[in-house]
Amino acid sequence: MGEKTGYPVIYLDKECWQPGWTYPPQEEWEKKNREYISGREWIIDGNHHETLEMRVEAADLILFFDINRLLCIYSVWKRHGHKRVDFPDYLDEKKDKAFWQFLGWVWNFPEKCRPGILNIRKKHPEKMFLTFRTRKEVSEFLNEIEP
Template identity: 45%
Template sequence: MKISNYNRIIIIGNNGSGKSFLSKEIAIITGLPLFHLDVLFWRPNWEKPSKEEWVKKQIELTSAEKWIIDGNHSDTMELRYQSADLIILLDINRLICMYSVFIRNTKKRSDMPSYLKERFNREYFHFLMGVWNYSKTRKLAIMDLHRKYPDKPLLVIDSRRKMNTLLKEWRTSAAIQ
């Protein structure tokens, strides 16, 4: 698979699966503009935009000719899924995802607005439960979308090793061109 053949890529998967890392690497390889949904969504104090405003933003993003969009945001995922010409699903083991979520809380994240800080409160506990239950909830919704749009190419990456192998192949392919 040549990643340079695709102009509209969504990268989805569990929190902590490596979506932001992979999306940044693909953006470097392809030169496609990258959009992190969390940066666009969250406002100070974890305030959310209105549903109408968020849908409008998704339509605006997906109407462009070229992009990489990193993030789930399940309520608007179908808009991105319809417009994408490649869907990359990171289906990484939930223990690895949980570990990554804990580790990233000690670092500055470029995929989150700088004015937000992780809080260890009730919402964070629910967030962790979502990470743990991903395969029983959000992954099922993603697979439903795949059944609804079977002609959309879906690349499932189920390990960090596989992700790194693909990145190495894509870098090599880009260097040759």
């Protein structure tokens, strides 16, 4: 999407996770997010619920990928341990306790996190909020974007 629009892409996981898989202090993380949304054009990739509402308030368009959890688990498994543009180079992914906990988070996302996203959506009916349930829908949407 960034290539097609020319907008800068900010990957929250890459910006958030610090050495040793530590999270930045809340005030620092919120300040960074305010900086990300202060630009005129941007694409921000990631959940990070603690700063989601401020990003929604600043966004023109919100894309919610409400994809089947089994497909999400498979995707996490498949990409795990591979170099990715959305992740810091200095972190090593291992199939350790944290990995299994993350898979649990992905599995429980529909019950634990989805309602919060839908509540934010309800709170901001003026925002364009697109929900994708399949990868095919995502592909079709991306194909419609004019460079």
